Amino acid sequence: MTHSCLTRRDFMKGAAALGALPVSMVELTFADARENFTFAYISDAHIQYISGNKFVRNWDRGLIRAVAETNLLNPKPDFVVFGGDLAQLGMKEELDHGAEMLSKLDYKTYCVMGEHDYYLDLGKYWSKLYGPHYYSWDHKGVHFVTLNSILTYDDWTHERWPTAMQRMIEMAGLDNPNGSPFMVGEEQRKWLAKDLAKVSKDTPIVLFSHSPIQKIYKGWNFWTEDAEEVQALLQPFTTATVVYGHVHQIQYNQIGNLSFNAVMATAWPWPYPQSYAQAESFLPKLTVPMNRADPFFERDATGWQLIDVHSGRVALHYKLYNNADRTVAFNPATGRPEDRTYQAAENRISPQLHY
Numbered sequence: 001m002t003h004s005c006l007t008r009r010d011f012m013k014g015a016a017a018l019g020a021l022p023v024s025m026v027e028l029t030f031a032d033a034r035e036n037f038t039f040a041y042i043s044d045a046h047i048q049y050i051s052g053n054k055f056v057r058n059w060d061r062g063l064i065r066a067v068a069e070t071n072l073l074n075p076k077p078d079f080v081v082f083g084g085d086l087a088q089l090g091m092k093e094e095l096d097h098g099a100e101m102l103s104k105l106d107y108k109t110y111c112v113m114g115e116h117d118y119y120l121d122l123g124k125y126w127s128k129l130y131g132p133h134y135y136s137w138d139h140k141g142v143h144f145v146t147l148n149s150i151l152t153y154d155d156w157t158h159e160r161w162p163t164a165m166q167r168m169i170e171m172a173g174l175d176n177p178n179g180s181p182f183m184v185g186e187e188q189r190k191w192l193a194k195d196l197a198k199v200s201k202d203t204p205i206v207l208f209s210h211s212p213i214q215k216i217y218k219g220w221n222f223w224t225e226d227a228e229e230v231q232a233l234l235q236p237f238t239t240a241t242v243v244y245g246h247v248h249q250i251q252y253n254q255i256g257n258l259s260f261n262a263v264m265a266t267a268w269p270w271p272y273p274q275s276y277a278q279a280e281s282f283l284p285k286l287t288v289p290m291n292r293a294d295p296f297f298e299r300d301a302t303g304w305q306l307i308d309v310h311s312g313r314v315a316l317h318y319k320l321y322n323n324a325d326r327t328v329a330f331n332p333a334t335g336r337p338e339d340r341t342y343q344a345a346e347n348r349i350s351p352q353l354h355y
């Protein structure tokens, strides 16, 4: 892989066509330009059933518009990834309605399991629509992996709740102390180790999960309990990137050789944990001073981003409803993703105080 051919001007051309919604475009660029390709990323639609044929309109509109704009992308992506939380409470009505909207995509679509899709029937109906909960594939020299990262302890899943809907509701609450930490689990980690054993160490790895495969904030399940064990399987590779949804906000981080980037939601933005005064947060594993959206704009951190990959490193170009454009890109000089405009700001305050 060599330098991306996506210039700022190309990006802005794309911007005009896209409007203002969370569609991510990923460009992977190779030495031979004929091998270049892009893919798009849509996440966290949270389609919510009311009654009869009624659904919460805002969330419907977010997904419908993202699908329409993805179909208008130029260049055409090779495929689309939907990053999880298609439904709000895992109901058949919600998954069917969401799937119908996603089926309007003109491209092959890969789906990631979200906790809102899973905890009613433990992913059974989702599987009818989309197949296995975890899988991998190769595309033009890149190895892609999708994990189901939102599993949890068996006793919580199988023994604690009087009804399946009660279990779903408890896990759906962002700051509900009755929730349980997400995890990938031993079965998938074993599968992943086996899957990656077949892949040469200089092949770029791009892994999709719903929750971050890093420990950001346990109180809101911005967290994966066995994150370090999954990271260890990715560390031997020259270039590995994790792209995740779930957090509904801009996040990026670097742990060892592993880059992390969150994509935004079509439904709503979450605030950053420390902007909740009652929540004591330590953000222990964030190694990069991170910019953030303005907590006084309720739609801030809602927008869309284009992603391109330079030599296997992801760069995200954000176009936000209520804030200046920003770019988060891997900086080879420091070995981490950075918002360079933000990093260079003279009056930048520390990330701990900035929230």
Ligand SMILES: [Fe+2]
Binding pocket: 044, 046, 084, 085, 114, 246, 247, 248, 265
């Ligand atoms: Fe979500």
Ligand SMILES: [Fe+2]
Binding pocket: 085, 114, 115, 116, 210, 245, 246, 247
């Ligand atoms: Fe989620």
